[in-house]
Amino acid sequence: MELDPKRYAGKRLLRREIPLSTNVLREALQHQHFKQIPTLRKEKNSMYCNRCNATQPHLQNIDCQICDRTHLYCRNCIQMGRVSSCESFYEWSGPEPDWHIHAKPCAWEGELTRHQQIAADTIDQTMKQNGKLLVHAVCGAGKTEMLFQGITTSLRQGKRICLATPRADVVRELLPRFQQAFPNVTVQALYGGSPDKTGDGQLILATTHQLLRFYQAFDVLIIDEIDAFPYHADPMLHVASEKAKKPTCASIFLTATPRQKEKRQIAAKTLPHVFVPVRFHGQPLPVPASKLCIGLHKQLRKGSFQKGLLHWLHNRRNATRQVLIFLPTVVLANRLQDEAMEVLRPFAQKILPKREAETLIRTVHAADKDREAKVQAFRNREIAIILTTTILERGVTFPSVDVAILDAAHDVFDEAALVQIAGRAGRSPADPTGEVIFFHEGRSDAMDKAVRAIQDMNRRAKRL
Amino acid sequence: MNLCIGCGEAYTSRPSWSIFFWPERISLLCRDCEESFHRLKEPGCPSCMKQTGSSICSDCLEWEKSSYQGVLEKNVSLYSYEPFMQDYIARWKYRGDYILGKVFEAEFRKLYYQHFQDSKYEVVSIPISAERMVERGFNQAGELAAFTRAKRKDVLGRKKAWRKAIQAQTIAQADCRKSFSFAIRAA
Structure with a gap:
């Protein structure tokens, strides 16, 4: 049987990851299309996983009933399928695959700045x-x-x-x-x-x-x-x-x-x-404003919103922009959910006046099953205000949003996270500015560093 | 300093004399994970231990009316089968993370002898299919049976054609049973 080199080349696979019958695989091994490699190796008296390079304490013993012996298995990379020492990896050693040589592969016709x-x-x-x-x-x-x-x-x-x-x-x-x-x-x-x-x-x-x-x-x-x-x-x-x-x-x-x-x-x-240092539309990055709120922690613990946030929502330059509100923990996001429905509703209705009020405010976190759907709904302008943990800090693009961070001095918001979160605002050429605000009760180093980093990048952009 | 086998975080176990004398008693879990396991405390239904009052529960009354009448003598459970436990058991069984089972050893043996001290009992574990065994390398029920260190009798086998019927049945059962249970029957 002919095996497709593209399917197997450049991989080290466990037996169960190879969809071939025992006979076909044996034949392939005889023809040296595959070679077997031990799953664990010994180096300087300790064992290492040949897939993820982990060593003790990630390697643990299992009383294996396949081979009737007690041997090691790797816990470090177990989510990709368990590697145990009684198995082997199969590495392709047959003919190299011919990757296609494309004459004109790219159909993108946009222009770069x-x-x-x-x-x-x-x-x-x-x-x-x-x-x-x-x-x-x-x-x-x-x-x-x-x-x-x-x-x-x-x-x-x-x-x-x-x-x-x-x-x-x-x-x-x-x-x-x-x-x-x-x-x-x-x-x-x-x-x-x-x-x-x-x-x-x-x-x-x-x-x-x-x-x-x-x-x-x-x-x-x-x-x-x-x-x-x-x-x-x-x-x-x-x-x-x-x-x-x-x-x-x-x-x-x-x-x-x-x-x-x-x-x-x-x-x-x-x-x-x-x-x-410049965004593709050429506008500078929005620099975060900071607002000190005395009693912020206490109010968040009680599950209510600070006046400062409501004041900011009221006085935004563009009241029709959608709003991302970042929170440090899932627990807090859940606690604030009900209060948000009540207190933030007038603002949400101002953002999307035509929509039903019930679905305008939503919470998202990492374990949320509907996360993809909610993010999509926000992108489609079906949700006005989203309360989120740091999962939306990067990689997602919304055209026109304002961003607020509650308790920005919390440990989960390190410098990188804050710069990324601030980077959600003003991404669209049609609306290249946006407001970013940190609500805090005592500034953190990360906040100062993030603001300085953003200002620095804007300065370097101007000099060009 | 150890790594918790549940969450992978480093932790220090509380110092005590028992650790000094029996180092094997050092917990494999950090305190957070340990506290996420909820022991069933109430005696519950005398037949199945369901945590609703202390009389025979409605499920057991149903069972007694069905063709399974008189089959179950007693079910004993250790922990409540909540999301944390479900996830933990799934990692143990389906990912085949063997060491996760060791956490149950001491408590499981204690519970067994509390209820089935009598020597008339023998332990029978539910087997897994040959394919599962090749994948997993161990049988989680066999593990639990081994924890008891009691006399064992492996009399059950797995019929192939039954697989699908059993799967459908276990899904239905899993929906109504909310506790992590393991049936031990009189031989």
């Missing part, structure tokens, strides 16, 4: 030279479009490309845009529960977790939002992305809010970078 073009050229160069590049572009700079030129060149050379990001929401949002831009290329989206699971496309959009399945697969690896949770804090995902690259591979990192580590690398000039 001058700054976008500079970044796009640098990205293109880096991809050609299999180098490394950090693209630091402000929220709403049009990062995705800057990638198209480089991806086009790579597809012309028959390369395989992956765009990975920590968040499944972002993958879902990117898929239609890439399918439109590259209509003749097999574009696939992979995330937990995605309809497509095969991963045999030439252009893969995936969550960073999905990279665990790949091994030396890509000629170009782009990681979007490198500073986002969980990628920035999870060593497993860094291992996964390193292993998914071919030995010679271009790496592009995208971020709007680089963390300390990247800032240090930029300063030490060990990581080439390109900076795009």
